[in-house]
Amino acid sequence: MTEVEAFLKDHSDRFVEELKTFLRIPSVSAVSAHQGDVRRAAEWVRDQLTQAGVASDLVETDGHPIVYGEWLKAPGAPTVLVYGHYDVQPPDPLAEWKTPPFEPDVRDGLIYARGATDDKGQMLTHIKSVEAWLKSVKSLPVNVKFVIEGEEEVGSDNLDRFLESRKEQLKCDVAVVSDTSQYAPGIPAITYGLRGIVACEVTLHGPSQDLHSGIFGGSIANPCNILAKLLGQLHDDKGRVQVPGFYDDVTDLLPEERKQFAALPFDEQEFLRSLGAPAPFGEAGYSTLERRWARPTCDINGITGGYQGEGPKTIVPAKASAKITCRLVPAQQNETIIKSLEQFLRDRCPSTVRMEFKTYHGCPATVCDIHSPFMKAAKKAVKVGFGAEPVLIREGGSIPVVGTFKAVLGVDTLLLGWGQNTDNLHSPNEHFSLDAFHRGIHASAALWAELAKGS
Amino acid sequence: MTEVEAFLKDHSDRFVEELKTFLRIPSVSAVSAHQGDVRRAAEWVRDQLTQAGVASDLVETDGHPIVYGEWLKAPGAPTVLVYGHYDVQPPDPLAEWKTPPFEPDVRDGLIYARGATDDKGQMLTHIKSVEAWLKSVKSLPVNVKFVIEGEEEVGSDNLDRFLESRKEQLKCDVAVVSDTSQYAPGIPAITYGLRGIVACEVTLHGPSQDLHSGIFGGSIANPCNILAKLLGQLHDDKGRVQVPGFYDDVTDLLPEERKQFAALPFDEQEFLRSLGAPAPFGEAGYSTLERRWARPTCDINGITGGYQGEGPKTIVPAKASAKITCRLVPAQQNETIIKSLEQFLRDRCPSTVRMEFKTYHGCPATVCDIHSPFMKAAKKAVKVGFGAEPVLIREGGSIPVVGTFKAVLGVDTLLLGWGQNTDNLHSPNEHFSLDAFHRGIHASAALWAELAKGS
Incomplete structure (x- = not known):
């Protein structure tokens, strides 16, 4: 890891420049006028993977192409599937942006642009970490497969067919997705359950x-x-x-989970105030986070x-x-x-x-084994990158692909979110912390090592 | 009545021409671009009353003017207040009209135009009947006061103030309004109750x-x-x-009323079919008409x-x-x-x-005494005009002015509808039967005589 970390340090400025280049491509998948831009973003991702040393190609679909890349030169080591998306939400309402959505602007350590956190900035951390390994120590401790789609913001219509049809090629031990959030600033998190x-x-x-x-x-x-x-x-x-x-079929929370949730800093009054709700609400016998x-x-x-x-x-x-x-x-x-x-x-x-x-x-609810070696590896890696033990959280929303990975490939997904809930994803002035970007790359680089160790 | 009836016969064609002239004025009270037309309609009504022999004027309001006219040269005879409106609903959707809404067209004995039945055609019957009396026998058997407003289709915002402020001037024994329907073709009706x-x-x-x-x-x-x-x-x-x-305060229907309703021709299956409703519905123990x-x-x-x-x-x-x-x-x-x-x-x-x-x-519900002399007079008059005994019905809708007449002037209102439910009021291809127009004038002319007799 020493050589890898040195590489990350030496190239951190370039990584930011590359992120800016990526963010300048208005890859709005919902708007047909942007079809060319969406394709350009796919090609950019393919080229990034290729220059990093991961053999990559565009896979055509009925909609926008999927970028697929693989590096499989670690026989005996685990195989990790990295999923992300290069398409972004429409930037409307434009008038509310302080700087144009496709002209990335750095202010107070945050990079502002549509897609900064969702999901270009987060997804790129894994490409950069792989590049760091392959360009410094010339190999990766695990095998990696990249599936980066361009239709996440419009329902991933063609992804399931792709996964089904390439089931064999996509065989892996675990999936990694960075498209969620930390629990709060300074409190990194791993999301192990989704509704x-x-x-x-x-x-x-x-x-x-x-x-x-x-x-x-x-x-x-x-x-x-x-x-x-x-x-x-x-x-x-x-x-x-x-x-x-x-x-009837609801699996009760484990005492351990309830304890973990209860230990998280959470201000009920501030929560209500921020939502403008007159009074607390929810199923009796459960905390707000549990609800x-x-x-x-x-x-x-x-x-x-x-x-x-x-x-x-x-x-x-x-x-x-x-x-x-x-x-x-x-x-x-x-x-x-x-x-x-x-x-x-x-x-x-x-x-x-x-x-x-x-x-x-x-899509079905998913929950991953919080005691699996993969989870342990991820916890260690996040601690390396962010300097703090991640908390284990769930998320009330749904990420359909996690269920699909379970159903089609039979694997759990590590949801390693580097963003914050307050990053304005899907809203004007979306942003992503450059500190989190660099820490995410570092955590990702550590993840490959930890997964290889079998933690 | 003989002279009056002769006059009606001699001038029936002119009456239709005058109705057409009235209908050509697009007096859409809801649309400010028609403000001039609305005023023109008011002036036309005033001139009609004046030429009939009823001293008339426009009364300015905060909105469209009210036409007020009176002929009070029958000392000792009852005083009748005739209410109607000269404004009409917007004609939209225009494309669904077979002939233009403000170019009256007669087809199969029906005159098609916006306002034909609601309320220009119906209201005009009372002006024409008064004209017939005043031009043939040179006097009326009752005193009449006309209140013809221009805001009925937009909520009659200025009518209440007018009625309140002229309470003394508007003193009368009974009010007459023709802005409802017969029960069915060939079954004239007097509406004695409104929800x-x-x-x-x-x-x-x-x-x-x-x-x-x-x-x-x-x-x-x-x-x-x-x-x-x-x-x-x-x-x-x-x-x-x-x-x-x-x-708690609901007055039960009298056995006599229930009997009258039950005697009316009513086809429950046809009713459901015409509304496209899957099944009958309503409060147990009551017929559809009662409901x-x-x-x-x-x-x-x-x-x-x-x-x-x-x-x-x-x-x-x-x-x-x-x-x-x-x-x-x-x-x-x-x-x-x-x-x-x-x-x-x-x-x-x-x-x-x-x-x-x-x-x-x-507005409150209203119900009129079905045994009053006014009601008896109206029944006779309708029979004279329409050749059939009118049925006594109620109406589920609300006509606020009826409640106001009761509250402010203390009088019952005779709702003498010459139209049909199927006249497309408020819809494209609104129409009014010219036969009903002439019969309505005849009934109105007879009403003045019957009311004078005290029936």
């Missing part, structure tokens, strides 16, 4: 068009009234989901029906609908939950309206 | 902005979830309103919260709101009902969200 998600939309159809509520009200079922009645039964007064069997990370939910994300404008309008609406997502935790089964939810609503829906139920793509 | 209305909007405020439902879901109250829970309690499974005291005309309701007219676009979006919404109206029946008190509704929601609203409750303008 899953099921998504659906329920629509109640009543009369064929909006009716005058004076002429017809009381003699015709009102889809808004009925929708409220149905959805109002989803939770009890304490917010516990009433869908039969909803909690966010390890308890399932059923949230109406949108509800709509009838008149949406200003003032009153006297109609019985023709229809009403709601978008609902449930965040799931291990070991809830997506299929079971969505079916139970549909059945719950159908059982309670009167024949005076017609129910339409539509499901959207979801 | 009232209270309107409100409830908004639940949660976090200060939409939050990521993965990161925060389960730890923060979701205003959509809570709104559904609150509104879902408004009705029991059979659609009966659960607000305490809601039905529509004489039972109170509580309808969500619009509900909104969170994401409104296509597909899923994983947020906990910052707020959710619903527009609610209750149709009221005699003798429910508007103030009591709206207060109970608010209290019902507040009692059930948890402290995790902040409730905002906003009320809109409403």
Whole structure:
């Protein structure tokens, strides 16, 4: 590691310049006008990997290309799959950026640009660490495979097919993704659990068009009234989901996990204040972090029906609908939950309206073994890079690829987030700490060594 | 009446031409670009009244002018106040009109134009009948006062002040309004009861902005979830309103009324088919007509919260709101009902969200004495004009001015509708039967005689 660390030190300025070059490419995957830019970013990543010593290529898909690279010259050593993405969110609203989103600007040690933290800056740390090994000691202590996609921000439509079709080629022992956050500044973290998600939309159809509520009200079922009645039964007064069997498969948190969460600095009042919420809320018997990370939910994300404008309008609406997502935790089964939810609503829906139920793509919850050698290696590596023992946390959101890696490749994923929750990802003035960038490269370089040791 | 009837016959073609002239004026009160047209319509009505022999003037208001006219040369005879409106709804969507909305076109005995039935064609019948009396027998058997406003389609904002401030001048024995419908073709009707209305909007405020439902879901109250829970309690499974005291002041229908309603031709299956509703609905123990005309309701007219676009979006919404109206029946008190509704929601609203409750303008239910001499006179007059005994019906909608006439002037209103429910009022291809126009004039002419007789 001494030679590697020396290389990192010597080339740290160049790494920042390269990150800037990467950030200047407006690889907005959602906007077709940027198609050329997205491809340019893919080519840039391929070239970075190649110059680092990792044989790489673009793999064409029905959408944006996937960059695939591999270095497999460490026989007997573990094989690590690094996943990341080179595409970025649209930069809107542009007017709110202090400096242009695709002209990276460094202020107070933070680099501001769309994609700085999500995920260009974080992902690049692994390419740079590999380069450092391959250019200093001329080899890596592990085998690495890179899968860097260009459609993460638009649903990764072509990734699953790629992973399925290259299952053999992608065989590995563990996956590494840096696309999450530290727990807080100065408190690096490894995210070992993610909630899953099921998504659906329920629509109640009543009369064929909006009716005058004076002429017809009381003699015709009102889809808004009925929708409220149905959805109002989803939770009890304490917010516990009433869908039969909803909690049946939930794996309880281990005492050890609850202890870890409880030990994390967390200011409940500051949390409420920052969200502007009037009062604490959540399932009885669980802390706020437990509710966010390890308890399932059923949230109406949108509800709509009838008149949406200003003032009153006297109609019985023709229809009403709601978008609902449930965040799931291990070991809830997506299929079971969505079916139970549909059945719950159908059982309670009167024949005076017609129910339409539509499901959207979801993904299962995942949790990794916190006592695995990979996890131990990652903890040591993060400590090398960041100078502090990482805390083990979960995350309430969903990263579908982690479930896919488990399902298709049979491996756990180490979620090593170098960013902060406050990095404005998906918002104007996205940024990433250059200190975290360098520490991330260092941690990544250490990770290859620790994984090889089998910790 | 013989001379009057002869006059009606001799001038029927001219009356139609005059109606066409009236309909050509695009007096859309809601659209400021039509302000000049609205005024032109007011002037046209004033001139019509004046040439008929009724001294008339425009009364300026903060909005569009009110036409006021009076002929008071029948000492000792009853005084009748005729109310109508010269403004019309916007004609949109224009593309759906077969002929232009302000170029009246007669097809199959129907005159097509915006305002044909609502209310220009219907209102004009009373001016023409007065003209017939004053130009043939040179006097009227009753005193008449005309109040024709230009803001009915935009909420009659200035009418109440006008009525209040001219209370003495407007003193009368009964009011007459032709702005409703017959029961069906060939079944003329007098509407003797109207439902009232209270309107409100409830908004639940949660976090200060939409939050990521993965990161925060389960730890923060979701205003959509809570709104559904609150509104879902408004009705029991059979659609009966659960607000305490809601039905306390309801005057039950008289056996005589229920008998009258039951005798009306009404095809339940055709009713459902025409509305496109999957199944019958309504309060147990009441017929569809009773539910529509004489039972109170509580309808969500619009509900909104969170994401409104296509597909899923994983947020906990910052707020959710619903527009609610209750149709009221005699003798429910508007103030009591709206207060109970608010209290019902507040009692059930948890402290995790902040409730905002906003009320809109409403009006009380009204019912007229079906055995009064005025009603008897009206029944006779309608029979003269339409050749059939009118049925006595109620109406589920609200006509606020009827309540105001009762409250301010202390009089009942005779709602003599010459139109049909199918006249497309407020819709493209609005029309009015010219036969009904002439019969309406005839009935109106007979009404003055019958009212004078004291029937």
